[in-house]
Amino acid sequence: MGSEGMFKGTISILEQGLDLRSMKHNLLVSNIANKDTPNYKSFDLAVDEEMQKLTGTQRSIALRKTDQGHLPAGGFKDYSGVTITKSSQGVEANGDGNTVDIEKEMTDLAENNLLYDAVAQILRKKFQGLKNVIQGGS
Amino acid sequence: MNFIDAFRISASGLTSQRLRMNVISSNLANSHTTRTPEGGPFKRKDVVFSSQPLETSFQKMMQAQGNAKLTGVKVVGVIEDPRPPIIKYDPQHPDADEKGYVSLPNINLIEEMVNMMLATRSYEANVTAVNATKRMALKALEIGK
Numbered sequence: 001m002g003s004e005g006m007f008k009g010t011i012s013i014l015e016q017g018l019d020l021r022s023m024k025h026n027l028l029v030s031n032i033a034n035k036d037t038p039n040y041k042s043f044d045l046a047v048d049e050e051m052q053k054l055t056g057t058q059r060s061i062a063l064r065k066t067d068q069g070h071l072p073a074g075g076f077k078d079y080s081g082v083t084i085t086k087s088s089q090g091v092e093a094n095g096d097g098n099t100v101d102i103e104k105e106m107t108d109l110a111e112n113n114l115l116y117d118a119v120a121q122i123l124r125k126k127f128q129g130l131k132n133v134i135q136g137g138s
Numbered sequence: 139m140n141f142i143d144a145f146r147i148s149a150s151g152l153t154s155q156r157l158r159m160n161v162i163s164s165n166l167a168n169s170h171t172t173r174t175p176e177g178g179p180f181k182r183k184d185v186v187f188s189s190q191p192l193e194t195s196f197q198k199m200m201q202a203q204g205n206a207k208l209t210g211v212k213v214v215g216v217i218e219d220p221r222p223p224i225i226k227y228d229p230q231h232p233d234a235d236e237k238g239y240v241s242l243p244n245i246n247l248i249e250e251m252v253n254m255m256l257a258t259r260s261y262e263a264n265v266t267a268v269n270a271t272k273r274m275a276l277k278a279l280e281i282g283k
Contacts, residue, residue, distance in 0.1 A: 018278065022140045025274060026208055029144040029267045033151030033211045035260050036158075037187040043207050084207050102263060113270045120277045127281065 014123045020047045021116040028109045039097035044085045144271040150210030151264040157213045158185045158257045169245040172233040180243040182219035
């Protein structure tokens with residue numbers, strides 16, 4: 001097993017999980033900041049569905065080397081295919097065209113935060129396990 | 139890093155809500171002001187919010203990453219309420235007209251209090267968002283420990 005293979009399975013999936021969760025976090029924060037903006041439409045990202053779609057099919061973007069002396073760089077994951085949904089109609093409490101449901105946004109924020117923590121925790125344990133093996137369990 | 143955007147968006151929300159609070163305070167403080175530099179009674183002010191995309195060259199580069207939807211918020215203007223002043227009969231008042239009527243600002247205290255509470259809650263929501271972002275970023279740093 002090459003060193004790339006070591007990080008290909010679970011770690012790669014967990015990494016996607018963290019990336020998608022942080023993308024969702026940014027959208028939620030944007031919705032919260034625009035809570036009182038007229039005609040603002042709230043955005044959402046279904047992390048679970050996107051994970052199903054991405055797993056296995058996702059390619060990563062690497063920088064092309066055009067010269068021998070170039071340092072290797074890359075490993076950026078491509079998230080251009082991720083669908084961000086926009087709720088054009090929803091609760092319109094004050095009739096100003098704003099579709100931000102603050103209760104939903106705040107609970108989503110808390111939930112997303114917890115799930116991010118959970119994924120980060122699993123990733124941490126995974127690395128600890130690898131470290132343990134490398135050190136021969138000492 | 140992705141979280142920087144989240145901090146900047148929340149900061150824009152906090153700034154806007156604080157500005158709104160300043161305008162509301164000004165309305166409350168001037169609820170009986172009959173003299174202004176422009177002449178006439180004080181006119182109620184209100185803020186106009188507008189969502190603003192995060193503008194950085196880095197942001198443009200990363201738009202392919204699905205961040206194009208991220209917008210902060212900005213107060214684009216402070217407008218004057220067009221509602222006419224409240225006319226009250228008070229001949230003793232130094233600013234009363236010859237018939238004894240005084241023009242008082244078009245400020246409804248209850249309306250201002252409700253707006254103040256809304257601004258406070260929105261501010262708190264943004265503070266919660268900042269704290270959540272901070273917790274997530276710190277958790278990410280713990281991965282390598």
